Amino acid sequence: MTSDDENPMAADAENFEDLSALFAAQDARFTEDSKASEGFVRSVMYSVRENDRRRRSILGGFGMLGGLIAGAQFPSFLALFGKALPSPMETLSPSVTQVSVDNVVIWSAVIMFAIVMGFISLAEAN
Amino acid sequence: MALDHLSDIILARKSAQKNQAAFAALVRRHNATVRAVSRRLTRGAVEADDIAQTAFLTAWRKIGTYSGGSFKSWIGMIVYREFLQYCRKRRLEVPFEEGRNTDVSDNTFLNAGHKLDLDAALNYLSEPQRICVILCVATGFTHKEAALATGWPLGTVKSHVNRGITKLRHYLTVDDVA
Numbered sequence: 620m621t622s623d624d625e626n627p628m629a630a631d632a633e634n635f636e637d638l639s640a641l642f643a644a645q646d647a648r649f650t651e652d653s654k655a656s657e658g659f660v661r662s663v664m665y666s667v668r669e670n671d672r673r674r675r676s677i678l679g680g681f682g683m684l685g686g687l688i689a690g691a692q693f694p695s696f697l698a699l700f701g702k703a704l705p706s707p708m709e710t711l712s713p714s715v716t717q718v719s720v721d722n723v724v725i726w727s728a729v730i731m732f733a734i735v736m737g738f739i740s741l742a743e744a745n
Numbered sequence: 746m747a748l749d750h751l752s753d754i755i756l757a758r759k760s761a762q763k764n765q766a767a768f769a770a771l772v773r774r775h776n777a778t779v780r781a782v783s784r785r786l787t788r789g790a791v792e793a794d795d796i797a798q799t800a801f802l803t804a805w806r807k808i809g810t811y812s813g814g815s816f817k818s819w820i821g822m823i824v825y826r827e828f829l830q831y832c833r834k835r836r837l838e839v840p841f842e843e844g845r846n847t848d849v850s851d852n853t854f855l856n857a858g859h860k861l862d863l864d865a866a867l868n869y870l871s872e873p874q875r876i877c878v879i880l881c882v883a884t885g886f887t888h889k890e891a892a893l894a895t896g897w898p899l900g901t902v903k904s905h906v907n908r909g910i911t912k913l914r915h916y917l918t919v920d921d922v923a
Contacts, residue, residue, distance in 0.1 A: 635882045635910045641917075642883035645863055646781040659780065659794065660772050663801045667765060670802060 681735045688728045749773065753816035761809040768808070771816070772801055778817055778884070779824055785867060785879045786828045796831055800824040821884040825894045866916035873897070874909035881906045882913075 748756060748770040756774075759767030779800060784793040800823045804811075811819050867875055880891040881902070888906065892899040 634907070638878075638882050638910055638913060639885065641863055642781070646777045646883075648777075656773070656776060659776050659798070660769060663772050663776070663798055664765065664769050666798060666802050667768065667805050670805070671763075 678739070681731075685728070685732065685735070688731070692725065692728070754811075754813050757808055757811045757816065760805065761811075768805055771804075775817060775820055776801075779820055782821055782824050782879060782884050783828065785864065785883060786825070786876070787831065788868060789864070792831060796824065796827045800827045803827065815885055817885050818887075818890055821880065821886060822890065822894050824884075825880065863913075863917070866913050869916055870909050870912055871905075873901075874905045874912070877902050877905035878909035878913060882910060 748759075748767050751759075751767075751770065753771065753774070756767045756771045760771060776797070780794060780797045783797040783800070784790075787793045787796065800820060803823050803826075804820050807823075867878065870878060876895065877891055880886040880894060881888060886894065888899060888902050891897075891906075892902045895902065897905075
């Protein structure tokens with residue numbers, strides 16, 4: 620095993636340490652200008668806060684919308700279970716399915732949920 | 746700044762828990778390198794700082810994927826991807842092969858034997874050499890990391906780096922001898 624195999628990073632760097640040091644010295648000039656450097660940091664952190672705020676508002680907005688839809692459906696679900704509970708178990712499942720299939724609002728909520736999840740996945744992936 | 750003495754990995758872990766102060770410490774520590782790399786990749790374009798800023802924003806979103814090693818290389822990878830996006834938007838091509846060399850013999854300034862500063866010397870390299878030198882020499886990527894970032898074969902990257910540094914050394918040491 621050669622020394623290159625043992626530490627490939629060191630092997631890569633040993634040919635050009637002098638140039639790397641030159642680049643590093645040039646990079647340091649950016650930090651010497653502390654005003655510009657602080658301005659840049661502030662600007663990045665502002666974007667970070669804005670990004671988080673936007674993300675929270677989108678999630679919160681869609682969450683509230685979902686909650687409202689679910690809340691609006693709650694009484695009808697209670698009514699459904701009120702009807703379904705006394706009936707035998709074999710008729711419960713088809714009746715629940717039938718209600719869901721026929722109910723446009725439930726389908727809208729499901730589609731909306733899928734869109735929101737897709738949107739969030741896309742936003743997080745980027 | 747109480748967090749400034751902590752290591753990159755600890756700051757990154759805190760940032761992954763949405764600690765903005767920890768991330769600010771990372772930005773303070775690495776902004777010079779990131780801005781310099783961005784500026785070099787774009788040849789000093791006015792968008793260089795925007796690319797650097799977007800890179801930090803992406804880093805904030807993906808900080809959970811940083812699992813140790815050189816933070817400089819990790820963020821350098823993000824800067825390079827942002828640079829590629831910038832090229833795509835402007836329909837700029839990053840050539841893979843050497844063919845678009847800036848032929849030094851055509852340049853009267855260099856033929857006159859003048860020394861160049863680092864950035865000017867970089868601009869005399871072919872585009873693939875310039876990118877490989879920026880990634881490996883200025884940013885600290887290993888050859889493997891540079892190959893991964895550019896999608897070029899490892900051997901090609903090594904050859905670009907070697908030729909690039911040879912030329913760079915030459916341009917930096919040429920003196921008034923012509």
